[in-house]
Amino acid sequence: MTNIPSLTALRCFEAVARLGGVTQAARELHVTHSAVSQQIRMLEEAMSVELFAREARNLRLTEAGRLYALEIRSALRDIVNATRVVQARPDDGELLIATLPSFALHWLVPRLHGFRAKHPHYRIRLQTSLELQDLRHGVADVGVRMGQGHWPGLVQKKLFKDELVVVAAPHLCGGRLPRTAKEIVASTLIHGTDAPWSDWCYAANVHEPATIEFSANDSNIILGCVLSGRGIALERRSLVADAIARGELVQLSEVCVPYPYPYWLVWPQRDVLSQQQIHFTEWIEAEAQRYLESVRR
16 A cells, blocks of 8 residues: 555644644644644645645645545544454453343353363453444454344354243242232333333233333343342343242243343354354353253253
8 A cells, every 4th residue: 555644644634623723633642733733744745735724823624624534534433443353352262252241140151160161271251232242353252142133244043042031039028929910010010121011911911001110221230120129020031040040039920921032142254163162152052952951841
């Protein structure tokens, strides 16, 4: 690639264009006023284009400068993002798993000791987010997602389907827990944005409550409220099965409804899988099968 201006000159130009003056740009870049002015002159001379019009002591972007500033700002942002991607890439001894916070906390982490027992040489790093993370550029070895699949650029294997169950803390209402569907909907219900009560009420043949007193978009928040005795929630079985087995939660009704978004194991499309990907894929598929067998008993 030829005729590319220096990065220093481009950073100075973008800062002056964005901040409206050399003094402000020099302050942000921690350099002198004259250093910024020199970089701007060198850039204009190298390009043979006037980027700023000089008016007394002020600089005003020309139309060419305005258009160039927009492009350079975008290009510098791409450089920053590319650098972050490279810095975030796992090394050969690290297994980086991207997933949802709720799945990580309530399903994956309690089982990871089994993976570490089989593969103690890997350092495991979890990268959790409620947002869908773009894995196509290799920022993680593998991911576990919820959804309908069909994510471009990713290999996808379905782990398991989930279902929604009604749960409460055993000490709710002093231990006098509701048992019938009508008693449940008459209680304090906690609403998850991805787990509405309407389908469960239809399956239980009761009217949906007119109001929901509390709602949240994060299952960790919902389960925290339930465990502290603040109300009853309709949650994914995968997130509550262990707590039910430990006696920390109680399933209040046999009525359950399918959750529309299965769990998927995903990873970037490549010709050859890394050892980390092979080992984790084998382990989590076997673990998912053990989980399904345990909840079917």
